[in-house]
Amino acid sequence: MKKRLNMGNKYIRIVGGQYRRTPIAVPDVETLRPTPDRVRETLFNWLTHLWGGDFADKQVLDLFAGSGALGFEAASRGVAHVQMVERDRTAASALRTLRDKLKADMIRIHVGDAMQVAERMDASRFDLILLDPPFGQGWLPRLWPILPGILTDHGLVYVEAESAIEAPEGFQILRQDKAGAVHFHLLEFAALRKSINNPASEDGVHH
Numbered sequence: 724m725k726k727r728l729n730m731g732n733k734y735i736r737i738v739g740g741q742y743r744r745t746p747i748a749v750p751d752v753e754t755l756r757p758t759p760d761r762v763r764e765t766l767f768n769w770l771t772h773l774w775g776g777d778f779a780d781k782q783v784l785d786l787f788a789g790s791g792a793l794g795f796e797a798a799s800r801g802v803a804h805v806q807m808v809e810r811d812r813t814a815a816s817a818l819r820t821l822r823d824k825l826k827a828d829m830i831r832i833h834v835g836d837a838m839q840v841a842e843r844m845d846a847s848r849f850d851l852i853l854l855d856p857p858f859g860q861g862w863l864p865r866l867w868p869i870l871p872g873i874l875t876d877h878g879l880v881y882v883e884a885e886s887a888i889e890a891p892e893g894f895q896i897l898r899q900d901k902a903g904a905v906h907f908h909l910l911e912f913a914a915l916r917k918s919i920n921n922p923a924s925e926d927g928v929h930h
Contacts, residue, residue, distance in 0.1 A: 735792055738764050740799030742825055749790045750817045754857040757790040758883065762902050766881055767796060769898050769909050770851070773879070778802045784849040784873070786837040786856075786866075791818045793853045793881070798827050805830045806847075808840045838865060844873045855883040867891040874912045882908045 734746040735757050749757055758766075774781070781802040785794035788807035798805050807830060809815045815834045822830045833840060837856070852870060856862035863884065870880060871893055879897075882888060887906045890896045899908040 735760065735790065737792075737795055737799050739767055739796065740801065742795065742799035742827070745795075745799075745821075745825065747790055747792055747795060747821060748817055750811075750813045752789075752811050752814050754811075755789045755814060756855070756858075757792045758855060758907075759902055759905070762883075762900075762905065762907055763792060763796050765900060765902075766793075766907065766909065767800060770800075770879070773897070773909075781850040782806075782848065782875075783851045783853065784808070784844075784847075785853040786841060787854065787862075788818055788832070789814055789855065791821060793855060794818075794830065795821065795825075795827070797851070797853075798825075798830050802851075803829060806849075807832045808835060808837055810834065810836050837862070838869075841866060841869045841873060847873055848875045849873055849878060850875050851879045851881065853881050855881075858885040863888065867894075871912060876912070878912045880910045880912065882910065884908070 733749050735749060737743055737745045737747065738760050749755060778800045783797045783802050783805045785805060785807045788794050788809040791807060794805045794807045807818055809818060812834060815832055818832050822832065852874065854866065884906050885904065887899065888908055890910055893913060894910045895913050897909050897911050
């Protein structure tokens, strides 16, 4: 049964963690482009290495949740919280159905626009922000200025794009790779490094 479903490309599977092998239904939504298994596996290998395998206290924001492949993968690894954002109601409904089936209480789902949600996050700080926006719509340049305000110090940002990206100011690329037409990157928010590179005189004392 599962094989038949997978051959129709309407289902993908969670590749690791407690929900491993759980099928994720992919709704028939035009801009939906689920992250391939191999890419998700690579990303979470990177994260396991960087975080020493400790996901338990991590806060994750999935700004373009789509099928939920990335956010459910994070939840499956045992993160503390995943905030999913998806503007398409059909896709969001599918996310809720799977969350409830898995009893994945660490997942919250918000129906809305990624930019508006990111701008309204008051005191929230995330250890990982997942960005898999629709290609060709200029999302990344608009989002970069907002991200420092909602990331923890040394927070990570995962980005999928149609071409290799350059790290914006305040970020550095830790890892990057390519699978088919998709370029994927893991960046670190280098907040502390910025202040070290530009030390202000302490207490404003001048001798």
